[in-house]
Amino acid sequence: MKKSLLTLGLTAFAMGASAQTVYFEENFDANGISNWTNIDADGDTKMWEAANVNPSGKAAISRSWQSQVAYDPDNWLISSGIDLTSASGNVFLTFDALNADPNFPDNITVYAATGSTAADLAAGTVIYTGEPTSSGWQTISYDMSAFVGQTVYLGFRHHNSYDNYIVLIDNVTIKQIPSDDIVLTSVTLPDFASGTSAAIEGVVTNNGANTITSFDLSYDDGSGPVTATITANIPYGSTYNFTHPTNFPLSGNGPYALDVCATVTGDVDNTNDCASGVIGEIVNTTFDKYVMVEEKTGTWCQFCPSGSAAMDNVGNVESKFIGIAIHNNDPMAIASYDAQSADLPDFSGYPYAAADRAVGAHAANMQASFNARKNLVAPVSVNITSADLVGNTLTVTVETTSGANFDGSNFNLGVVLVQDNVRGSGSGWNQVNAFSGGGSAVPHTTPEGDQYNWQNLPSQVDVSTVFGGYDHVAEAIANDNWNGVSGSVPAGQINNGDVFSHTFTFNYNHAEWFPGDMHAVAYFVNTTTNEIYNAYETSITGAASVENAVVNNNIKVYPNPTNGISNLAIELDNNSNVSVNITDVLGNVVYTKDASDLATGTNVLPIDLTTQANGMYFVNVTVDGVTSTLKLNMAK
Numbered sequence: 261m262k263k264s265l266l267t268l269g270l271t272a273f274a275m276g277a278s279a280q281t282v283y284f285e286e287n288f289d290a291n292g293i294s295n296w297t298n299i300d301a302d303g304d305t306k307m308w309e310a311a312n313v314n315p316s317g318k319a320a321i322s323r324s325w326q327s328q329v330a331y332d333p334d335n336w337l338i339s340s341g342i343d344l345t346s347a348s349g350n351v352f353l354t355f356d357a358l359n360a361d362p363n364f365p366d367n368i369t370v371y372a373a374t375g376s377t378a379a380d381l382a383a384g385t386v387i388y389t390g391e392p393t394s395s396g397w398q399t400i401s402y403d404m405s406a407f408v409g410q411t412v413y414l415g416f417r418h419h420n421s422y423d424n425y426i427v428l429i430d431n432v433t434i435k436q437i438p439s440d441d442i443v444l445t446s447v448t449l450p451d452f453a454s455g456t457s458a459a460i461e462g463v464v465t466n467n468g469a470n471t472i473t474s475f476d477l478s479y480d481d482g483s484g485p486v487t488a489t490i491t492a493n494i495p496y497g498s499t500y501n502f503t504h505p506t507n508f509p510l511s512g513n514g515p516y517a518l519d520v521c522a523t524v525t526g527d528v529d530n531t532n533d534c535a536s537g538v539i540g541e542i543v544n545t546t547f548d549k550y551v552m553v554e555e556k557t558g559t560w561c562q563f564c565p566s567g568s569a570a571m572d573n574v575g576n577v578e579s580k581f582i583g584i585a586i587h588n589n590d591p592m593a594i595a596s597y598d599a600q601s602a603d604l605p606d607f608s609g610y611p612y613a614a615a616d617r618a619v620g621a622h623a624a625n626m627q628a629s630f631n632a633r634k635n636l637v638a639p640v641s642v643n644i645t646s647a648d649l650v651g652n653t654l655t656v657t658v659e660t661t662s663g664a665n666f667d668g669s670n671f672n673l674g675v676v677l678v679q680d681n682v683r684g685s686g687s688g689w690n691q692v693n694a695f696s697g698g699g700s701a702v703p704h705t706t707p708e709g710d711q712y713n714w715q716n717l718p719s720q721v722d723v724s725t726v727f728g729g730y731d732h733v734a735e736a737i738a739n740d741n742w743n744g745v746s747g748s749v750p751a752g753q754i755n756n757g758d759v760f761s762h763t764f765t766f767n768y769n770h771a772e773w774f775p776g777d778m779h780a781v782a783y784f785v786n787t788t789t790n791e792i793y794n795a796y797e798t799s800i801t802g803a804a805s806v807e808n809a810v811v812n813n814n815i816k817v818y819p820n821p822t823n824g825i826s827n828l829a830i831e832l833d834n835n836s837n838v839s840v841n842i843t844d845v846l847g848n849v850v851y852t853k854d855a856s857d858l859a860t861g862t863n864v865l866p867i868d869l870t871t872q873a874n875g876m877y878f879v880n881v882t883v884d885g886v887t888s889t890l891k892l893n894m895a896k
Contacts, residue, residue, distance in 0.1 A: 280435050280436050280437060280438075281347075281435060281436040282433065282434075282435040282436075283342060283343065283344055283347055283351070283434045283435060283436070284339070284342040284432070284433065284434040284435075285432070285433050285434075285435075286339070286431075286432045286433075287317065287318070287430060287431050287432075288310050288317075288318040288319055288320050288430060289317045289318045292309075292310030292318060293308055293309065293310050293320055293337060295339075295340055296308075296320075296337050296338060296339055296340070297336070297337070297338040297339075297340075297376070298335075298336070298337055298338075299335070299336035299337075299338065299378055300334075300335060301334040301335065301336060301378060302331075302332060302333055302334040302335070304331050304332070304333070306322070306323055306326070306331050306333060306335065307322070307335055308320050308321070308322045308335050308336075308337040308416070308418070309321060309322075311428075313428060313430075313608060313609065318430075319358075319428045319429065319430040320337060320416070320428065320429050320430065321426050321427065321428045321429075322335045322337075322366075322418035322426070322427055323425070323426050324366055324418070324421040324422060324423060324424040324425065324426075324427075325364070325423055325424060325425050325426075325694070328694075328719050330422065330423035331422070331423070332421075332422040332423075333418050333419060333421055334417070334418075334419045335417070335418040335419070336378045336381075336415055336416070336417050337415070337416040337417075337429075338376065338377075338378065338381065338413060338414070338415045338416075339413055339414040339415075339432075340413075341376065341411045341412070341413060342411065342412050342413065342414070342434060343411055344404070344407050344408050344409065344410055344411065344412055344434070345409055345410065345411065347408045347409070347436065348408065348436070349436045349437075350403075350405065350436060350437050350438070350439060350468075350469035351403075351404045351405050351407075351408055351434065351435070351436055351437075352401055352402065352403055352404060352434070352435065352437050352469065352496055352497070353372070353387065353401065353402045353404050353414070353432075353433070353434045354399055354400065354401045354402075354431070354432075354433050354497050355370070355399075355400055355429055355430070355431060355432040355433070356397040356398065356399050356400075356429065356430045356431045357388075357392035357397070357398050357400055357427070357428065357429050357430075358392055358393070358394065358396070358397050358398065358427070358428045358429075358430075358608065359391060359392050359393065359394040359425070359426075359427055359428075360394065360425045360426035360427070360428065360563075360609060361394060361424075361425045361426075361563050361566075361622070361624075362394040362395070362622055362624050362625070363563070363566060363624065363695075363702070364423075364424035364425040364563075364694075365391040365392075365394060365424060365427075366391065366418060366421040366424045366425065366426065366427035367389070367390065367391050367418070367419065367420040367421045367427075368388070368389070368390075368391075368392065368416060368417060368418050368419075368427055368429070369386060369388070369389040369417045369419065370386070370387040370388040370389070370400075370402075370414065370415070370416055370417070371384050371385060371386060371387060371414070371415040371417065372384055372385045372387055372402075372404065372407060372412055372413070372414055372415075373385065373412070373413055373415070374407070374410050374411065374412060374413070375413065376413045378415065378417075380413070381413065381414075381415035381417075382415075382417075384415075385406075387400075387402040387414075388400050388402065392427065394622055395621050395622060395625060396606055396608070396621070397430070397608070399497050399498070399499075400497075401495065401496050401497035401498070403469070403496075404434055414432065416429055425563070425694070437467065437468060437469055437496065438467070438468050438469070438528040438529065439468055439469050439470050439526065439528070440468040440469075440470050440472075440524055440525070440526040440527050440528060441466070441467040441468035441524075441527055441528055441529050441532075442464055442465070442466060442467070442468070442472060442475055442522050442523065442524045442527060442533065443464060443465040443466075443467050443522075443532045443533070444462065444464055444520065444521065444522045444532065444533055444534060444535050445462070445463040445464060445465045445499060446462050446463045446535070447460070447461075447462040447518075447520045447535045447537045448461040448462050448463075449461075449518065449537045449538060449539045449540075450539060450540060450636075450637070451540040451541075451639075451786070451791075451793075452540050452541055452542075452543050452637055452639040452664055452666075452793070453510060453514070453539055453540065453541075453542055453543065453637065454542065454543040454544075454546060454637040455510065456509065456510055457507035457508060457509050457510055458507060458508050458510055458539050459503055459504070459507055459508075460479050460503070460504035460507070460508055460518070460520060461501070461502065461503045461504075462501075462502055462520065462535075463499050463500065463501055463502070464494070464499065464500050464502060464522045465494075465497075465498070465499045465500075466494040466495060466496055466497065466498055466499075466500075467496070467497075467529075467532075468496060468524075468527075468528075469496055470496075470526075471493065471494060471495045471496070472492060472493075472494040472500075472524055473491070473492065473493060474489055474490060474491050474492065474524075475489070475490055475492065475522050475523060475524045476488070476489055476490075476521075476522070476523045476524075477489075477490050477502060477504055477520075477521070477522050478520070478521050478523075479504060479508065479518050479519065479520045479521075480518065480519045480521075481508070481516055481517065481518050482517075485521075486504070486506055486508075488504060488505050488506060490502055502522075508539060510539075510542060512542070513541060513542050513664075513665050514539060514540060514541050514542050515538050515539060515540050515541060516538065516539040517536065517537075517538050518536065518537055518538070518539065519534055519535075519536050520534065520535055520536075520537065521533050521534040522534075540666070541639070541664045541665055541666040542664060542665075543637050543638075543639050543663045543664045544663055544664060544756045545661075545662075545663035545664075545756060545757070546637060546638070546663060547638045547640065547641040547661070547663055547794065548580065548638070548641070549580065549633075549634060549635070549636060549637070549638040549794060550580045550581075550582055550638075550642070550794055550795045550796055550797075551578075551580060551581055551582065551615050551616055551630050551633045551634050551795070552582045552584065552615070552616055552617075552781065552783050552792050552795040553571070553574075553581065553582065553583050553584070553613055553614070553615050553616075553626060553629065553630060554584045554586055554601060554604065554613065554614050554617070555567050555568075555570075555571055555583065555584065555585050555586065555611065555612070555613040555623055555626075555732070556586055556588060556601060556604070556607065556610055556611065556612040556613070556623075557585050557586065557587055557588070557610060557611050557623070558587055558588040558589050558590050558593070558610060559587070559590040559591075559592075559688055559689060559690060559691050559692065559723075560589060560590060560688070560692055561588075561610040561611060561692065562692040562693065562694035563610070563611055563694050563695075564610055564611040564623070564691070564692075565691060565693050565694075565695055565702055565704070565714040565717075565721075566611060566623060566624045566695070566702050566714075567585075567610075567611030567612075567613060567623030567624070567626070568585070568611075568691075568704065568730075568731075569702050569703065569704035569714065570613070570623050570624055570626040570627070571583045571585065571613075571623075571626065571731070571732055572704060572705060572706055572707060572731065573627075573703070573704065573705055574626050574627050574630055575707065575732075576705055576707060578630060578634070580634060581630055582781055582795050582796075582797045583732045584676055584678055584732055584734050584781060585730070585731070585732040585733050585734060586598055586601050586734050587733065587734070588610070590688045590689075591684055591687075591688045591689060592682060592730065592733050592734075594734055594735070594736065594737065596737065596740040596741070596742075597676075597734055597737045597740075597742055600741070600742040600743075601742060603790060604617055604620050604790075605617065605618060605619070605620040606620040606621065607620060611623035611624075613625075613626045613629060614629065615629040615630050615632060615633045616633050616791060616792040616793070616795075617785075617790045617791055617792050618633065618791045618792070619632045619633060638663070638793060638794040639662065639663055639664045639666065639793055639794075640660050640661060640662050640663060640664075640784050640793060640794055641660060641661045641663070641794065642658065642660055642673075642782050642783065642784050642794045642795055642796040643658070643659045643660070643661075643782075643796055644656060644657065644658055644659075644780055644782050644796055644797075644798040645657045645658070645659050645761070646801075647780040647798050647799070647800050647801060648800075648801055649768055649775055649800055649801070651768075652767060652768050652770070653765060653766075653767070653768060654677075654765070654766040654767075654768045654800065655763055655764070655765050655766075656675050656763070656764045656765075656766070656780045656782065657761060657762070657763045657764075658673050658675065658748075658761060658762055658763075658764070658782040658796075659759065659760075659761040660673065660749070660759070660760055660761065660784060661757070661758070661759050662754050662755065662756055662757065662758045662759075662760075663756060664754075664756055665753070665754070665755050665756055666753075666754055667752065667753060667754070668749045668750050668751055668752060668753075668754040669751045669752065670786055670787050670788050671749040671784060671785065671786055671787065672743055672744025672745055672746060672748050672749055672784075672785055672787050673744050673745065673748035673749055673762050673782060673783070673784060673785075674737070674738055674741070674742065674743065674744030674745065674748075674782070674783050674785055675737070675738040675764045675780055675781065675782050675783075676734055676736070676737050676738070676780075676781045676783075677734070677735045677736040677737075677766060677773075677778060677779070677780060677781075677800075678732055678733065678734055678735065678778070678779045678780075678781055678797075679733050679735045679773060679774070679777050679778050679779070680707075680729065680730075680731040680732065680733070680777045680779075681728050681729035681730075681731065681774070681777045681891075682729045682730040682731075682733045682735075682777075683723075683724035683728070683729040683730075683845060684724060685722075685724065685845075685846065689722075689723070689724065690720040690721060690722055690723070691720070691721040691723050692719070692720060693714055693717055693718065693719050693720065693721050694719075695714040695715045695717075696714070696715065696717060696718055696719040697715065697719075701713055701715050702714035702715060706727065706731070707731070708891065710727075710821065710893055712726070712727075722845075724845045724876070725845045725875040725876050726875070726876065727876070728845075728876040728878075728891045728893075735769070735772075735773060735778070736766055736769075738764045738766070742790075743785055743787045743790065744783075744785050744787070745762065745764065747762075748762035749762075749784075775800045775801070776889065778799070778800040779797050779798065779799055779800065780797070780798055780799075780800060781795060781796070781797045782795060782796050782797075783795040783796075815828070815829070815830050815831070815881050815883075815888055815890065816828075816829045816890075817829075817867070817879050817890050817892050820891075820892055820893060821892075821893040821894065821895040822869070822892060822893070822894055822895070823870075823894075823895070823896050824868065824869045824870030824871075824872070824894065824896055825866070825867070825868060825869075825870065826866075826867045826869070826892060827864050827865070827866055827867065828840065828864070828865040828866075828867055828879065828881070829862055829863070829864050830858065830862070830863045830864075830865070830881065830883070831861065831862045831863075832858060832859070832860050832861065832862075832863065832883070833860065834860055835857060835858070835859055835860055836857070836858055836883050836884045837855055837856070837857055837858075837883070837884055837885075838855065838856060838857075838858045838863070838881065838882065838883050839852075839853060839854060839855035839856070839881075839882045840852065840853040840865065840867075840879065840880065840881050840882075841853070841880050842867070842869070842877050842878065842879050842880065842892070843877065843878050843880065844872070844875065844876075844877055844878075845875065845876055845877075845878075850869065850872055850877065851867065851868075851869060853865065855882075867879075869892075869894060870896075872894060873894070874894045874895055874896055875893075875894055876891060876892070876893055876894075877891070877892045877893075877894060878890070878891060878892070879891075879892050
């Protein structure tokens with residue numbers, strides 16, 4: 261429920277940057293790496309290459325693992341000569357670097373020298389060595405003043421990185437910069453606030469050669485600035501996340517317009533010091549806050565098992581976590597949802613997850629993203645009053661209660677249908693698994709309590725057999741629009757306590773959707789920023805929904821996992837006619853028990869599957885014509 265107000269800060273930053281002398285600039289978009297010398301020093305045929313990195317354009321990448329093959333790279337990417345013979349003043353190099361996966365970070369070393377060979381560079385100046393971050397592009401800077409008056413070469417070396425994954429570099433620049441220049445990069449203010457005060461947060465960037473050790477930070481609502489001195493250590497090109505030590509006092513209903521400024525002594529460009537923002541409406545009635553986490557995944561994505569594991573591991577312990585897996589380029593993909601979700605914040609590759617479409621990171625960091633959202637104030641409640649299947653029509657009615665006074669014109673309600681235990685066979689169904697036999701453990705506890713570790717699973721995992729299917733799979737999105745349905749929230753003024761609802765209708769896909777495994781997820785979304793303020797999830801009900809139809813009968817199978825011998829316990833409220841059949845993941849019947857009358861109370865039936873292979877089986881129990889299905893995992 262926060263939004264970053266970037267316009268003034270970024271516009272001013274661009275204006276300031278345009279006045280600086282640029283001696284070298286490379287973003288790999290136009291010419292790839294054709295202007296660079298590419299050396300495969302280890303001789304494995306793997307070299308630096310230019311690759312599209314959605315949504316950032318092209319970057320230079322080098323690999324230490326590809327298609328289940330491990331490499332021990334020593335790859336050099338060497339620039340052409342960079343003329344600094346007429347350079348003067350503060351001359352700095354900056355470049356962006358990124359590791360593709362936090363579990364498998366690669367190492368790079370960056371050199372500068374006046375010679376152009378790998379040997380010259382290896383004997384030259386080390387600018388950087390280490391493992392770049394994987395949570396987002398890391399900007400690295402270096403003072404090149406020692407090379408002023410000469411022609412210099414840069415060498416990017418990927419080495420000391422056996423059997424990891426991919427490292428990326430981009431936006432390599434050498435330019436003259438001012439001595440002192442602070443930039444207010446962004447201001448973060450709450451769209452909705454509660455209590456008696458609100459925090460003033462944001463980010464500053466040092467665009468000057470001198471390290472910033474302190475700066476003045478002020479905000480002003482028109483009644484005069486509130487100023488504080490912030491102590492920091494910000495080298496050139498680095499950012500600093502600030503919180504003003506004095507919260508802004510809240511009184512009345514808002515909104516509150518603020519000007520926020522950051523200043524340093526000797527700043528040569530004051531046009532990029534300030535930005536304007538708004539603290540939104542005051543929430544008078546508080547509600548439970550649910551966090552909707554959307555994961556970008558695909559069966560082709562070899563590191564996506566870490567996202568699948570995180571989805572279950574976080575969901576198992578966080579009661580207000582709602583997970584949705586958005587598949588890409590596999591049999592479970594929904595084209596519209598997949599395409600629109602490319603706009604999730606900081607999306608740079610797979611696997612990736614965003615909490616409330618506001619905090620995005622590698623999917624392995626899902627718990628941290630969830631934590632960043634779980635305690636925020638929710639301006640509305642979201643409740644699903646019904647999710648009913650009748651014939652071929654599924655209707656989902658969402659009711660929302662407002663806790664604040666606000667204009668509803670920029671808000672919608674949306675619904676996503678999600679299914680667990682999605683199974684299939686053939687092309688595209690097996691999950692590629694880079695962790696197989698590797699050094700990084702990826703523990704995975706399913707919602708049913710089954711425990712796995714992806715490093716102990718094969719490189720191609722038949723998820724339908726091992727796990728009983730894919731969970732949290734997005735199957736449909738209302739109106740094919742991730743920003744919800746127009747008109748679902750009243751336009752104009754909404755007041756504290758107002759209740760409004762909307763009914764969504766879906767054509768039910770009986771061939772692929774199974775009500776007992778289906779959930780409806782409803783959410784309240786800002787159509788301008790894409791941010792989600794609250795959400796809710798419930799099961800689908802209907803005649804075909806076994807889990808709801810047999811609610812009065814308790815059916816269990818144990819032990820589970822089994823070595824082949826299990827017991828089926830059926831607790832009946834009344835004398836009932838019961839039959840049992842067990843199928844494998846392909847639907848083959850491997851066990852049957854003909855219908856018989858069982859008495860009220862607990863009935864225990866022995867099951868012998870010792871002749872069957874390891875894998876997932878489905879125990880189908882029919883009680884008086886109503887069938888319930890349980891999963892049974894064979895692990896002999």
